[in-house]
Amino acid sequence: MIRITRAQFWVHDQDEALAFYTQKLGMEVRADVTLPEMNFRWLTVGPAGQPDVDIVLMAIPGPPMMDDETAEQVRSLMAKGFAGTIFLTTDDVHASFDELRNRGVEFVEEPEERPYGIDSSFRDPSGNHIRLTQVREMAAV
Amino acid sequence: MAFVPPARHLLRAKDLADARYFEPLGVDDMARTAGLSRAHFSREFRRAFGESPHAYLLTRRLERAAALLRVTDRSVADICLSVGLQSIGSFTTSFTRTYGMSPTAYRAKFPPAAAHALVPACIVRAHGRPQHRTFREDSADGAG
Numbered sequence: 472m473i474r475i476t477r478a479q480f481w482v483h484d485q486d487e488a489l490a491f492y493t494q495k496l497g498m499e500v501r502a503d504v505t506l507p508e509m510n511f512r513w514l515t516v517g518p519a520g521q522p523d524v525d526i527v528l529m530a531i532p533g534p535p536m537m538d539d540e541t542a543e544q545v546r547s548l549m550a551k552g553f554a555g556t557i558f559l560t561t562d563d564v565h566a567s568f569d570e571l572r573n574r575g576v577e578f579v580e581e582p583e584e585r586p587y588g589i590d591s592s593f594r595d596p597s598g599n600h601i602r603l604t605q606v607r608e609m610a611a612v
Numbered sequence: 613m614a615f616v617p618p619a620r621h622l623l624r625a626k627d628l629a630d631a632r633y634f635e636p637l638g639v640d641d642m643a644r645t646a647g648l649s650r651a652h653f654s655r656e657f658r659r660a661f662g663e664s665p666h667a668y669l670l671t672r673r674l675e676r677a678a679a680l681l682r683v684t685d686r687s688v689a690d691i692c693l694s695v696g697l698q699s700i701g702s703f704t705t706s707f708t709r710t711y712g713m714s715p716t717a718y719r720a721k722f723p724p725a726a727a728h729a730l731v732p733a734c735i736v737r738a739h740g741r742p743q744h745r746t747f748r749e750d751s752a753d754g755a756g
Binding site: 483546547549550551552556558578579580581583585587590592594597598600602604 | 616617618619620622623626627630631660661732733734
């Protein structure tokens, strides 16, 4: 069986991202391992209560893995908000919204009714787009 | 302190348009959010996103208006005001130029909301925003 285990976001600064995802979103650190010989830090976080799914917070590498021009393009895409989205769900979006906003998360969209539930969105410090949705329970037909 | 690419500040201004389009918001407010002078902001925004901040804000409002026409039975005047535009006449003109038909005709063309697939709101907002079409009433940047 194929399952989703983790998905990756590029981040401008791993310390800043770590603080945001743990202190503001309340996620757990799953791995924070630095390999100095490779100048590489493997950093993953995930929601408490969902131990089998992580988000990898990946620093943008330099040469030879990624040339400077490409790295700059990735940085630019992130800063413009085009580097991808992670979709989170919650049982009570209004409670989660209040909690996150009190911790300083700036929402782009406050919770609004949609055909599929109540939906909101915000960004991480790098500009990555994160949605937070209370999914409507569909009545059995 | 992490290095913040300049475009990140422009994105804050773009997000402001998405978050507060229903208020009497203008390009000046967007420029303030980005921490830039209005002229510099407009230039940089266009360079980053390929259109002026005024065009972005207007088409965001028109996209929201079109969505409300499709999924609600609220009046055209009510929808105009609820997307942050003050003048019904200017709204109707901009809408007609953008969508090729009046708000009323547009509404009549689309089936009730229940017929639509349950696509996330971010997809609808991003992909449903129309291409800006310039016309003389938009020549004063910041109008609307």
